Amino acid sequence: MNNPFGVQRSDVRALVEVASIANDGGTGFQIFQSDQFREGTGGRVEFCIGGPFANNRTAGHIATYLPGAxxxxxxxxxxxxxxxxxxxxEFVREPGLREFVIMARVFPSPGARPLFLIAGQTGVTNLAAAHYLRCRFExxxxxxxxxxxxxxxxxLDRPDVYGHESVHLASDITATAFAS
Structure with a gap:
């Protein structure tokens, strides 16, 4: 991990993956930097990508919507x-061997549009989750x-060898993550 506060090339590729989901769904999309996006949640579908140390919006979403994670x-x-x-x-990162990412769908309030949260340990894990979401959306x-x-x-198993496509479900933490 070079700079946990910077944008990784893999994060940009993750944006491309979620853009294809939006395109497949027939909707438009806009890209915002987390420090420039000050809107509330639920008015539009949101894809928030990046770990909580690189993306302050991710940190806020985790604290607000995933109190158990x-x-x-x-x-x-x-x-x-x-x-x-x-x-x-605890899902401990073993660099190059095993790395992890949270992928969540949250509805900020009743009747709200969904918020998709992808929060990984590295840019490659964020890309892996976006790829997983695109490929397994249905x-x-x-x-x-x-x-x-x-x-x-x-x-993500052996990302240095197999890249972002070696992604697998490690655990469904739905009950724990949403528990306060």
């Missing part, structure tokens, strides 16, 4: 130590319907 604090002296935590489970719709929230932890 989060990330261990970032430490400059141990940048690879970031872990996703949910209840008693499967997720069948499993959770069009109006139920979910929160998944996805695992």
């Amino acid at each position: 989060g990330f261990t604090p970032y430490r400059r002296d141990q940048p690879d130590s970031i872990a996703i935590v949910a209840g008693g489970s 499967e997720l719709r069948r499993a959770y319907g069009a109006d139920r929230r979910f929160c998944l932890v996805l695992r």
Whole structure:
């Protein structure tokens, strides 16, 4: 991880993946930087991409909508130590071997448009989750319907060897993530 506060090339590719979801759905899209987007949630479909240390909107969404899930604090002296935590489970990054990302669909209020949150340990994990969402969108719709929230932890195996497509479901943390 070079700079946890910067935009990684993989994050840009993740934007392309979600743009294709929007395009396939027949809707337009706009790209905003998290520090320039000050709108509320629920008025439009939102895809929020990036870890909470690089994207302050992600940090706010996790704190607001996923009170039972989060990330261990970032430490400059141990940048690879970031872990996703949910209840008693901890998903520890093992650089190049196993890396993790939260992918959630949230409805900020009754009748609101969905918020898709992709919050990974690295840019490659964000890309993996966007790819997973694009490729399995209909499967997720069948499993959770069009109006139920979910929160998944996805695992990326050996990303240095197999890239972003080696993504698998590690755990469905829906019950834990939304518990206050």
